[in-house]
Amino acid sequence: MEVFRSHVLVCGGTGCTSSGSDKIIAAMEEQIKQSGLEREIKVIRTGCFGLCEVGPVVIVYPEGTFYARVKDADVEEIVQEHLLKGRIVRRLVYTDKGDHHDAGKPLGEIDFYRHQTRIALRNCGVIDPENIDEYIAFDGYKALAKALTEMTPEGVIDVITKSGLRGRGGGGFPAGTKWKFAAAQKADKKYVICNADEGDPGAFMDRSVLEGDPHAVIEAMAICGYSMGSDEGYVYVRAEYPIAVKRLNIAIAEAREYGLLGKDILGTGFNFDIHVRLGAGAFVCGEETALMVSIEGMRGEPRPKPPFPAVKGLFGKPSNINNVETYANVPQILLKGAEWFRTMGTERSPGTKVFALGGKINNTGLVEVPMGTPLRTVIYDIGGGIPNDRKFKAVQTGGPSGGCIPANLLDVPIEYDSLLEIGSMMGSGGMVVMDEDNCMVDIARFFLDFTVEESCGKCTPCRIGTRRMLEILERIVEGKGQPDDIEKLERLARSIKATALCGLGQTAPNPVLSTLHYFRHEYEAHIQDKKCPAHQCKSLLHLEITDKCRGCTACVRVCPVDAITGEVRNKHAIDTDKCTKCYSCIEKCRFDAIVKV
Amino acid sequence: MAENAQKYEKLDQIIRQHKDEPGNLMPVMQEAQEIFGCVPLDVQERIADGLGVTLSEVYGVATFYSQFALEPKGKYVISVCLGTACYVKGSQQVLDKICEELGTASGKTSDDGMFTIQATRCIGACGLAPVMTINDEVHGRITADDVPAILGKYKV
Numbered sequence: 001m002e003v004f005r006s007h008v009l010v011c012g013g014t015g016c017t018s019s020g021s022d023k024i025i026a027a028m029e030e031q032i033k034q035s036g037l038e039r040e041i042k043v044i045r046t047g048c049f050g051l052c053e054v055g056p057v058v059i060v061y062p063e064g065t066f067y068a069r070v071k072d073a074d075v076e077e078i079v080q081e082h083l084l085k086g087r088i089v090r091r092l093v094y095t096d097k098g099d100h101h102d103a104g105k106p107l108g109e110i111d112f113y114r115h116q117t118r119i120a121l122r123n124c125g126v127i128d129p130e131n132i133d134e135y136i137a138f139d140g141y142k143a144l145a146k147a148l149t150e151m152t153p154e155g156v157i158d159v160i161t162k163s164g165l166r167g168r169g170g171g172g173f174p175a176g177t178k179w180k181f182a183a184a185q186k187a188d189k190k191y192v193i194c195n196a197d198e199g200d201p202g203a204f205m206d207r208s209v210l211e212g213d214p215h216a217v218i219e220a221m222a223i224c225g226y227s228m229g230s231d232e233g234y235v236y237v238r239a240e241y242p243i244a245v246k247r248l249n250i251a252i253a254e255a256r257e258y259g260l261l262g263k264d265i266l267g268t269g270f271n272f273d274i275h276v277r278l279g280a281g282a283f284v285c286g287e288e289t290a291l292m293v294s295i296e297g298m299r300g301e302p303r304p305k306p307p308f309p310a311v312k313g314l315f316g317k318p319s320n321i322n323n324v325e326t327y328a329n330v331p332q333i334l335l336k337g338a339e340w341f342r343t344m345g346t347e348r349s350p351g352t353k354v355f356a357l358g359g360k361i362n363n364t365g366l367v368e369v370p371m372g373t374p375l376r377t378v379i380y381d382i383g384g385g386i387p388n389d390r391k392f393k394a395v396q397t398g399g400p401s402g403g404c405i406p407a408n409l410l411d412v413p414i415e416y417d418s419l420l421e422i423g424s425m426m427g428s429g430g431m432v433v434m435d436e437d438n439c440m441v442d443i444a445r446f447f448l449d450f451t452v453e454e455s456c457g458k459c460t461p462c463r464i465g466t467r468r469m470l471e472i473l474e475r476i477v478e479g480k481g482q483p484d485d486i487e488k489l490e491r492l493a494r495s496i497k498a499t500a501l502c503g504l505g506q507t508a509p510n511p512v513l514s515t516l517h518y519f520r521h522e523y524e525a526h527i528q529d530k531k532c533p534a535h536q537c538k539s540l541l542h543l544e545i546t547d548k549c550r551g552c553t554a555c556v557r558v559c560p561v562d563a564i565t566g567e568v569r570n571k572h573a574i575d576t577d578k579c580t581k582c583y584s585c586i587e588k589c590r591f592d593a594i595v596k597v
Numbered sequence: 598m599a600e601n602a603q604k605y606e607k608l609d610q611i612i613r614q615h616k617d618e619p620g621n622l623m624p625v626m627q628e629a630q631e632i633f634g635c636v637p638l639d640v641q642e643r644i645a646d647g648l649g650v651t652l653s654e655v656y657g658v659a660t661f662y663s664q665f666a667l668e669p670k671g672k673y674v675i676s677v678c679l680g681t682a683c684y685v686k687g688s689q690q691v692l693d694k695i696c697e698e699l700g701t702a703s704g705k706t707s708d709d710g711m712f713t714i715q716a717t718r719c720i721g722a723c724g725l726a727p728v729m730t731i732n733d734e735v736h737g738r739i740t741a742d743d744v745p746a747i748l749g750k751y752k753v
Contacts, residue, residue: 052724358682
């Protein structure tokens with residue numbers, strides 16, 4: 001095996017790839033070759049490091065120097081200074097806010113990482129996901145070997161059950177119980193399914209696991225297959241995730257080549273293989289019954305439960321379905337034991353959870369924390385708080401099925417049950433932060449717009465009910481809300497929750513109910529006073545020029561519809577009838593003299 | 598025409614390849630879309646005949662999933678992310694500006710066949726929000742003001 005004196009890890013997750021990490025890798029390899037260092041330094045494209053905000057990210061080992069927002073033009077300097085002469089390029093080193101140790105801190109001491117515990121993400125940003133040897137070097141496939149050679153199928157299920165691992169896709173159903181149901185069925189064929197149809201807007205945990213550590217999912221599926229007596233698995237993954245799909249396919253091919261998938265795995269007589277199926281852009285296919293119908297090649301419409309998938313699933317056969325993150329926990333649990341897993345998290349929700357932190361937050365990215373961590377820790381200590389000195393208003397968890405949590409509940413510990421109690425839900429782990437400039441009625445409208453578009457149309461409450469709710473919300477944000485609209489929304493929400501066929505419909509009213517609960521005054525302001533307190537809803541605001549105006553005429557010149565008039569050095573005025581509220585005058589004004597009222 | 602015949606030949610080959618697989622309809626349609634750029638009615642008919650399913654079943658799948666297009670798309674496909682993280686950071690304004698600049702509604706293709714505008718769900722580049730892609734190129738941290746300059750690069 002070749003030994004290198006230095007490893008350069010470049011993030012190849014979707015976020016960093018979008019900001020040009022491919023070019024950095026190419027330039028880095030070129031520079032290293034030119035400097036004759038190709039036998040000394042190895043460049044590795046890894047999965048997501050998590051701190052997407054400062055991407056593209058490059059880490060140089062053994063020093064552990066963390067370079068942020070690297071551009072391809074910076075590569076030469078890194079190679080010439082750092083790799084050749086051992087001098088750290090200080091201007092590119094990531095430092096915590098207010099921290100002046102410009103040599104940078106070890107990764108584990110950076111604020112963003114300090115509060116995290118990485119299990120599902122343990123290999124993301126550490127190994128080359130396209131090289132099975134690196135996974136194996138980090139204890140990869142050891143859990144599968146242990147299960148096949150030292151454990152009975154019942155023994156495997158027992159460990160998973162005792163660990164208390166709950167489904168990370170949103171519902172939080174105990175994984176061990178699911179496996180046990182599927183194992184108890186007698187059938188000539190059973191299936192193991194991995195749900196990688198991560199459709200919640202603002203959530204990218206599963207994609208990052210597949211991109212950064214695809215073998216963990218493959219290994220876990222094989223373990224699950226062994227425990228329930230199945231020899232075939234499917235991964236249903238969003239087509240919008242090309243990098244994840246590519247790496248998953250590479251990983252499956254490698255595993256087959258190594259005899260870790262296929263016939264007679266590790267000489268134990270156990271057979272297992274995996275197929276990849278691509279979604280085609282339907283949110284409802286994240287619902288387990290719809291997902292299975294979609295693998296069967298049909299319109300992804302959910303079917304009623306029972307029968308549950310464990311009894312009658314894919315192609316009518318008993319099936320177990322978990323999501324990517326759930327599976328990613330499995331190999332570690334098997335290796336380290338249920339007790340180890342239970343040392344993290346809470347009694348009711350053991351282990352960790354990955355969150356995709358986004359929206360109005362300084363450190364956008366992917367974080368993994370023990371269950372029970374307060375929201376405040378995630379948003380302020382890890383996320384670095386709200387940018388531009390704005391005030392925190394709410395955090396949305398659970399995507400279109402979840403709710404908005406206000407500031408006074410920020411100390412609630414994050415776990416399945418506590419989030420349900422405050423009217424939101426864990427969901428798959430999207431966490432979108434909103435500040436005082438976001439209108440909560442508009443956010444509710446945004447989510448309903450999403451559900452209406454994604455409703456499959458099979459059941460009436462969802463197809464028609466959500467549409468009616470959207471219409472009401474639309475008229476409220478347009479200033480045409482009627483006095484009994486809130487009551488109508490609540491009535492519709494209750495009926496839809498009680499009667500819709502699948503999880504998508506049953507949870508669709510949640511964004512409305514939670515905003516109504518915590519931000520009712522915003523609805524009332526829209527309906528009664530015809531005002532949008534956040535100054536977001538265009539129909540409910542107009543622009544005014546205040547006394548701060550110096551009469552510079554900049555706004556007069558920029559206005560596309562000639563709505564502003566005024567002489568030099570005299571206060572200007574806006575004709576609100578002409579104004580189209582494009583806000584270009586606000587951006588142009590150097591004196592903050594134009595305000596939304 | 599010869600080009601078209603070639604495409605159909607390729608499609609027939611794919612149909613033969615997948616013929617006996619369970620749940621083969623969607624994978625075949627996805628590959629058909631790769632070949633033709635969309636799945637118009639005659640392609641759907643060919644698939645239905647080849648796999649031995651009804652045309653209504655194929656059409657049902659084609660219209661259920663948002664990735665299947667029945668008509669060809671423009672030379673440049675502009676996708677503005679309307680995922681939550683992008684939305685709260687103002688991607689709707691970006692989308693509005695693009696529609697205004699190109700005089701084309703979201704979901705439509707411009708009359709000259711150059712641009713298709715679409716709103717898309719989260720593409721997972723939330724660190725770059727608001728984000729849009731034009732074909733495979735990603736544009737991040739954009740504001741409505743950046744739109745004319747970005748579009749200008751493609752308009753030539």
